[in-house]
Amino acid sequence: xxxxxxxxxxxxxxxxxxxxxxxxxxxxxxxxxxxxxxxxxxxxxxxxxxxxxxxxxxxxxxxxxxxxxxxxxxxxxxxxxxxxxxxxxxxxxxxxxxxxxxxxxxxxxxxxxxxxxxxxxxxxxxxxxxxxxxxxxxxxxxxxxxxxxxxxxxxxxxxxxxxxxxxxxxxxxxxxxxxxxxxxxxxxxxxxxxxxxxxxxxxxxxxxxxxxxxxxxxxxxxxxxxxxxxxxxxxxxxxxxxxxxxxxxxxxxxxxxxxxx
Ligand SMILES: Cc1cc2nc3c(=O)[nH]c(=O)nc-3n(C[C@H](O)[C@H](O)[C@H](O)COP(=O)(O)O)c2cc1C
Numbered sequence: 531x532x533x534x535x536x537x538x539x540x541x542x543x544x545x546x547x548x549x550x551x552x553x554x555x556x557x558x559x560x561x562x563x564x565x566x567x568x569x570x571x572x573x574x575x576x577x578x579x580x581x582x583x584x585x586x587x588x589x590x591x592x593x594x595x596x597x598x599x600x601x602x603x604x605x606x607x608x609x610x611x612x613x614x615x616x617x618x619x620x621x622x623x624x625x626x627x628x629x630x631x632x633x634x635x636x637x638x639x640x641x642x643x644x645x646x647x648x649x650x651x652x653x654x655x656x657x658x659x660x661x662x663x664x665x666x667x668x669x670x671x672x673x674x675x676x677x678x679x680x681x682x683x684x685x686x687x688x689x690x691x692x693x694x695x696x697x698x699x700x701x702x703x704x705x706x707x708x709x710x711x712x713x714x715x716x717x718x719x720x721x722x723x724x725x726x727x728x729x730x731x732x733x734x735x736x737x738x739x740x741x742x743x744x745x746x747x748x749x750x751x752x753x754x755x756x757x758x759x760x761x762x763x764x765x766x767x768x769x770x771x772x773x774x775x776x777x778x779x780x781x782x783x784x785x786x787x788x789x790x791x
Contacts, residue, residue, distance in 0.1 A: 531714040540709050543718030544766055546669070547754025551582070552676045556715055560678065560753075563711045569700035570693065575686035576704055579739050581677035588672050590722070590735055590750070595668025597724035597731045602660030606727070617642050626773040633766035659765070666763040671722055674752035678719070680704060681745040701748055712753060722750040 531539070557580055569575060581587055601607040614629055616622040622630040634642055641653045654660055671677070680701060687697040712719050725731040726749075736747040776787040 533710070536710045536713045540713045541718070541770065543720050543752075543754075543756065544670075545760045545762055546673050546757070547675060547718060547752075548757035548760075549673070550675065550755050552717070552754065556717065557676070559715070560708055560711055563707050564704045567700060567703040567707055569703075570686075570696035573686050573693075573697075573700075575683050575693075575697040575700060577681035577683065577745055579679040579681065579741075581679065581739070582675065586738060587674060587677055589738055590677060590725075591668045591670075591672035591674075593725050593731050593734055594671045594722050595664045597664075597728045598667040599660045599664030601724055601727055602654060602663055605654075608654075622771050626771050626777065628771075629767040629769040630771070631765070631767045633762050633764075635764055638765070662764050666765070667724065670720070670763065671752050674754050676753040677722070678708065678751045678753050679739060679747060680749045680751075681741060682748050684744050684746055687746050687748075698748075705749065705751075708751070716756055717753055718756045719751045719753045722752055725750070 561578055561580075564576070564578065565574070567576075581590070614627075616625060616628045616630040619630070619632075622628065631642060638657055638659070641657070644653055682697050682701060686693045688694045709719060711717075725735055732747065735750070739747070741747045775790045779788040780786045781788050
């Protein structure tokens with residue numbers, strides 16, 4: 531797959547992966563390609579843990595599912611991320627950003643928008659929305675053949691220092707490289723970020739993986755081979771739309787919009 535195709539076709543995988551182990555050839559490839567990412571003074575501040583042990587994956591899945599349910603139940607998720615949700619093609623095309631909740635069970639469709647309103651809490655508990663999303667999250671993670679965990683060494687990742695900012699930039703390069711490589715070899719990946727929204731749960735996972743004191747656990751991804759036949763989760767979204775060139779870029783100074791040809 532050529533590079534530009536990989537960039538355009540790269541997508542977050544919201545569905546389950548094929549029931550197939552990731553080959554050693556591919557896990558080595560993911561690590562090798564990541565090691566070629568840029569870092570300040572070539573400091574390579576990363577560490578990677580590849581979790582393939584089903585018991586550990588199931589343990590992390592439970593925490594991820596519980597985190598999703600808790601975030602939904604206490605309403606934090608809706609309040610914090612309401613601005614990113616889109617409910618129609620028109621809204622999605624118009625904004626060119628956000629995530630389009632285009633897959634909802636029929637009984638929830640009439641309430642889609644109000645779920646995100648102040649009154650949303652009642653609807654969420656009446657239709658057990660948080661349990662559905664939490665249950666799906668746990669299943670998606672538990673059935674993933676590989677979890678790819680990114681660490682940063684605290685020698686470089688000092689939050690109050692420039693090296694901390696630089697380390698995060700180089701981690702971003704690793705994440706995009708992983709995403710392009712997985713796309714090019716027929717794999718997919720998805721962030722598992724809900725545990726990160728509940729500090730106690732993130733710490734639990736970090737301890738399960740024996741992350742030492744001098745490293746910080748920064749990001750967890752579920753990975754596997756794409757199975758085009760797999761069913762979408764009960765509540766699902768798409769987010770392939772992007773802002774236009776003229777919205778994003780200016781020539782010579784801010785405000786001089788660059789027009790698309
Ligand atoms: C910092 C960060 C956190 C994210 N967390 C999640 C997540 O918890 N679950 C998820 O499905 N996608 C997550 N994503 C992926 C974004 O939702 C996705 O990149 C965006 O909607 C664009 O869709 P695409 O990746 O398919 O192009 C995250 C992305 C970033 C950069």
